[in-house]
Amino acid sequence: MSPAPVPLNQLPQWDALRAHREALGDTRLRELFDADPERGERFALQVGDLYVDYSRHLVTDETLRLLLDLVHARGVLALRDAMFHGEPINSTEGRAVLHVALRSQPGDVIQVDGENVVLAVHEVLRRMTRFSERVRSGEWTGHTGRRIRTVVNIGIGGSDLGPAMAYQALRAYSDRNLDVRFVSNVDGADLQEKTRDLDPAETLFIVASKTFTTVETITNATSARRWLLDGLGGDESAVAKHFVAVSTNAEEVSAFGIDPANMFEFWDWVGGRYSFTSAIGLSLMTAIGPEAFHEMLAGFHAMDTHFRSAPPATNLPLLLGMLGVWYGGFFDAQSHAVLPYSQYLEQFPAYLQQLDMESNGKSVDREGRPVPVRTGPVVWGTPGTNGQHAYFQLLHQGTGSVPADLIGFAQPVDDPYDQHDLLMANMFAQGQALAFGKTAEQVAAEGVPPELVPHRTFPGNRPTTTILGRKLTPRTLGELVALYEHKVFVQGAVWNINSFDQWGVELGKVLAKRIEPQLRPGAAEAPQDLDSSTRTLVQRYRTARGR
């Protein structure tokens, strides 16, 4: 076994960054731009369909050099290669981490336990293709012979957020005669609202769950089954035409009553939040068609290849990952905003919340020692321009600094009312205002009364990355998502945390299981050994529920 790595803040490369940060002091972005007229072009990369401007960051060439020194000192590239080779880098669960195999080329070879997983990946993709074509063409009919008009994906977390986000993002490429809906919350209102206008005879449920034991999903799937049977006269044989499953767990799928012939498989080396290029994307493939789905996979693959082979200095995920390490480590940045200037990307920040926060929301390292620096930030955001009229106030003039990603596209998917230029002007303007602000002198020169000058001054120096895609297509979406996946990987590697487990979600599940029986009618008094807050809440709830 190799020795445990030195804690991050004891590395000479970290010290060098700390000293460099002190030397930078209160350097303004304005000064950095004045000192280098080419900065806006120089601090930018084009990868695939994405042009990424990182010039509005509080970094110099020296910063980037020092950050790359840290990448090398931390063995980030070796860990990356280990991931691509199928080594069990998910150390707490003893598993490989191979979402990259999901978008591999048919001839590739990636071995897990002596088996080339690429073959299995492509076999499932072929089955998904056949199935989605049958549904789209109307060849797959429901129990009464009617064609399927609505597909309802029942899943949660990684079995919901990816396909839901991508369906929304690629709506314009979807078959508009087929509606796809997503039910995730155990709140029965979710299922009810999503099915109330549906005809069971024309509805197909995809139950998506890696483990097939997730309580929300099994509860919703059980209720959906009831809804279907009630609507179709109770004939159990209807289930086979209206329920398919996506899972790694064939046993639980058949215990639920879904024929394994209607199950689409994936594998334990695919993490839930990295799974929507697996069969978890079945609802998406049904919506946009196999061809567009494969285009998306090609976009993912292109970014995977870039991450794997581009030199560190021009490696985009590496760069964006290290910028996050820089702000967390030396600017105490606690959150990171993702602001898509695209309504189609409305759910992208929510998707990234799981990807980033479930991966890197950890405070012990791979050896179980406390991590001595700030790890994953709170990720949040909503589409521009809506946010501009809400929380951008804080981004511009609040006390802390929130690094942000501005994401937009040069060509609109469609622009029936000629509004795209206005949308994008806003994106460029916000990045400009956040970076350069407006000084007190500039404000005063406009004749603003002295007492209002501080209120109307913009400090600037608020860092942003601008991602300008050519156009939002399946391929571009693939590139974009893979970029963030690998960015998260880089950060986890530097912090020496395992980005691929999620033990932190377990405790609440166990406690909920214990509490639920106490809420039911006829339950005994809440136990005395329960903490007084929970006990009182349970009692209040029972009283208010009339129990």
Ligand SMILES: O=P(O)(O)OC[C@H]1O[C@H](O)[C@H](O)[C@@H](O)[C@@H]1O
């Ligand atoms: O796909 P499933 O097994 O149903 O899991 C769904 C989700 O729930 C879990 O609690 C994890 O926090 C997520 O990482 C996972 O994506």
